[in-house]
Amino acid sequence: MKKSTAILFAFIISQFQAQQGAYYQQSAKYKMDIDVNAEKFTYEGKQTLEYTNNSPDELNVVYFHLYWNAFKPNSMMDQRVASKGKNGDSRLQKDGVSRLASIPKDQEGAQNIHWIRQNGKDLKFEVQETIMKVYLAEPIKPNSTAIFTMDWDAVIPQQIRRSGRNNKEGVDMTMTQWYPKIAEYDYDGWATFDYIGREFHEPFSDFDVTIKINKDYVVGAGGILENSTEVKGYDTNAKIKADKNKSIWRWTAKNMLDFAWSADKDYVVKSFDVPQGPKVFMVYQNNDKTKVWEQAQPYITKYFQLMNSHFGKYIYPTYAFIQGGDGGMEYGMCTMILGEAKDIKDLMGLMAHEGAHSWYQQMLATNESMRPWMDEGFTSYAESYVMSQLFPKDLPNPFMEKLNAYRDFIKKGIEEPAVWLGDHHDNGTSYTYASYVKGELYLVQLGYIMGEQNLAETLKQYYDQWAMKHPSDRDFLHIAQKVSGMDLKWFQNYWINTTKTINYGIKEVKYDAKSTTITLVNNGGVPMPIDFSVMTTDKKIVTYQIPLNMTHTWKEKDAYGEFKTMPYWPWTQKEYMITIPYTKSQLSVLGIDFSQRIADVNMEDNFVEVK
Numbered sequence: 096m097k098k099s100t101a102i103l104f105a106f107i108i109s110q111f112q113a114q115q116g117a118y119y120q121q122s123a124k125y126k127m128d129i130d131v132n133a134e135k136f137t138y139e140g141k142q143t144l145e146y147t148n149n150s151p152d153e154l155n156v157v158y159f160h161l162y163w164n165a166f167k168p169n170s171m172m173d174q175r176v177a178s179k180g181k182n183g184d185s186r187l188q189k190d191g192v193s194r195l196a197s198i199p200k201d202q203e204g205a206q207n208i209h210w211i212r213q214n215g216k217d218l219k220f221e222v223q224e225t226i227m228k229v230y231l232a233e234p235i236k237p238n239s240t241a242i243f244t245m246d247w248d249a250v251i252p253q254q255i256r257r258s259g260r261n262n263k264e265g266v267d268m269t270m271t272q273w274y275p276k277i278a279e280y281d282y283d284g285w286a287t288f289d290y291i292g293r294e295f296h297e298p299f300s301d302f303d304v305t306i307k308i309n310k311d312y313v314v315g316a317g318g319i320l321e322n323s324t325e326v327k328g329y330d331t332n333a334k335i336k337a338d339k340n341k342s343i344w345r346w347t348a349k350n351m352l353d354f355a356w357s358a359d360k361d362y363v364v365k366s367f368d369v370p371q372g373p374k375v376f377m378v379y380q381n382n383d384k385t386k387v388w389e390q391a392q393p394y395i396t397k398y399f400q401l402m403n404s405h406f407g408k409y410i411y412p413t414y415a416f417i418q419g420g421d422g423g424m425e426y427g428m429c430t431m432i433l434g435e436a437k438d439i440k441d442l443m444g445l446m447a448h449e450g451a452h453s454w455y456q457q458m459l460a461t462n463e464s465m466r467p468w469m470d471e472g473f474t475s476y477a478e479s480y481v482m483s484q485l486f487p488k489d490l491p492n493p494f495m496e497k498l499n500a501y502r503d504f505i506k507k508g509i510e511e512p513a514v515w516l517g518d519h520h521d522n523g524t525s526y527t528y529a530s531y532v533k534g535e536l537y538l539v540q541l542g543y544i545m546g547e548q549n550l551a552e553t554l555k556q557y558y559d560q561w562a563m564k565h566p567s568d569r570d571f572l573h574i575a576q577k578v579s580g581m582d583l584k585w586f587q588n589y590w591i592n593t594t595k596t597i598n599y600g601i602k603e604v605k606y607d608a609k610s611t612t613i614t615l616v617n618n619g620g621v622p623m624p625i626d627f628s629v630m631t632t633d634k635k636i637v638t639y640q641i642p643l644n645m646t647h648t649w650k651e652k653d654a655y656g657e658f659k660t661m662p663y664w665p666w667t668q669k670e671y672m673i674t675i676p677y678t679k680s681q682l683s684v685l686g687i688d689f690s691q692r693i694a695d696v697n698m699e700d701n702f703v704e705v706k
């Protein structure tokens with residue numbers, strides 16, 4: 096081969112790889128200086144952003160999110176709340192009316208960009224409410240870095256959703272989605288979703304943030320506090336430094352999606368180390384209503400140990416549970432949660448959910464706006480699993496409560512497919528079930544189909560291959576299929592893209608002199624393999640696996656018990672007959688899936704008591 100041909104060939108291959116969407120991810124480094132006016136609930140900001148384009152594309156524009164511009168009357172978020180009426184988020188409403196509509200002028204949220212420069216040159220930009228489009232002076236070529244500088248000021252909005260001033264428990268400032276944040280650019284293009292109160296997506300970034308605020312404030316944040324000896328709350332020997340009555344807090348963080356912080360005069364800070372990490376901070380107002388936080392340390396310790404061993408190691412050095420916000424919301428290395436809880440189980444439920452987002456959202460950074468079921472659903476799965484270990488209950492599996500809630504929800508007839516964009520569901524409850532519940536049950540069904548050991552191995556490999564990256568549903572499915580050897584595309588398509596349901600039943604039982612023959616029927620829209628079990632009068636359980644032909648490989652073992660494998664059931668076939676070597680007098684119960692993991696919507700015909 097001639098040299099020129101070889102070069103041409105290499106060029107063609109690289110172009111081919113680019114077109115095939117070889118994986119890349121953008122990266123950002125923020126340096127920010129923030130000066131807070133605590134009396135007025137405003138701040139001034141300066142940002143230097145080093146943005147590296149690792150994509151194969153030349154970028155002529157970049158986009159930033161300005162989330163706080165949503166907190167105004169007639170904003171898109173207001174319109175969305177108003178259009179939903181009673182089906183909207185109750186936190187955004189008062190007596191069925193959007194709270195944004197009546198927000199006082201001086202408490203409207205704002206992020207006003209004074210100027211933005213690229214490598215020192217002024218740039219033209221346009222703001223469409225929460226999205227700022229910036230026209231570049233020179234394109235950012237593949238594998239090159241641009242330096243943006245920016246000046247802006249902001250008004251901290253009335254606390255309505257997640258961020259804001261004076262939350263209902265009296266936390267002064269919840270500072271989330273508070274800075275101009277560069278949008279994610281990936282294989283799906285720019286993630287320029289208008290903010291209407293839901294999910295986020297952004298590149299992994301490094302942060303170096305200095306916050307100047309009145310010295311009587313304590314700041315909580317997700318990150319490393321670099322000067323704990325100069326500020327209030329973190330170090331008993333601190334010599335508080337102040338200039339014109341303000342302290343300077345310096346926080347850093349590496350490889351994180353988002354930097355969030357909060358500030359209050361009444362915060363206390365407690366910390367402890369989980370063996371093998373992380374160091375945990377609890378930042379909250381210590382009063383009668385938050386007494387239960389004092390019991391949290393042993394539960395949080397066990398929580399991180401369970402999460403680390405089952406879902407992959409938490410890689411950041413610290414994690415902070417911070418009282419703030421309007422419920423619970425996850426951020427890099429921290430969460431903002433309401434602090435008042437009725438008991439330790441209530442508090443841990445919230446901490447377990449938000450903490451688990453450090454895995455399913457933060458380290459495994461899926462696009463939440465496009466695939467909310469992957470972050471809310473997988474997080475809810477981890478929450479149910481860990482809570483069943485921390486507070487054991489006598490149930491057939493850890494997911495029973497969600498399965499039953501799902502069955503009740505289906506009866507309402509308002510289900511919407513989980514594949515929909517998170518912001519575009521018509522109904523808040525439908526969004527919750529599509530993302531949190533269907534996403535959780537997606538994993539529960541996979542555990543049932545391929546066996547719990549295979550599911551655990553899939554989750555482990557998913558973490559090993561995709562931590563600190565942006566995986567998609569295809570990446571997860573790819574691993575699940577490889578680990579199990581099964582074809583699972585049919586399941587993912589039915590479960591995520593449609594609202595079809597699972598409904599198997601026992602149609603008929605015939606007792607003979609030496610055996611019993613059962614006719615099973617598929618009355619539903621989603622085919623599934625069936626684990627059929629009998630309990631004998633002497634309390635022995637015998638299980639028969641009836642594989643579904645579409646998986647092509649059969650489940651070999653399952654943590655829920657041993658089984659014999661029967662001939663497969665083609666998905667096109669309505670009924671299936673199985674003959675078992677037990678007589679009527681030897682049997683006590685017959686049933687589909689004694690583990691009760693299958694999300695069958697009608698359980699009434701799944702079990703037969705032999706009388």
Ligand SMILES: [Zn+2]
Nearest residue numbers: 448452471474
């Ligand atoms: Zn969540």
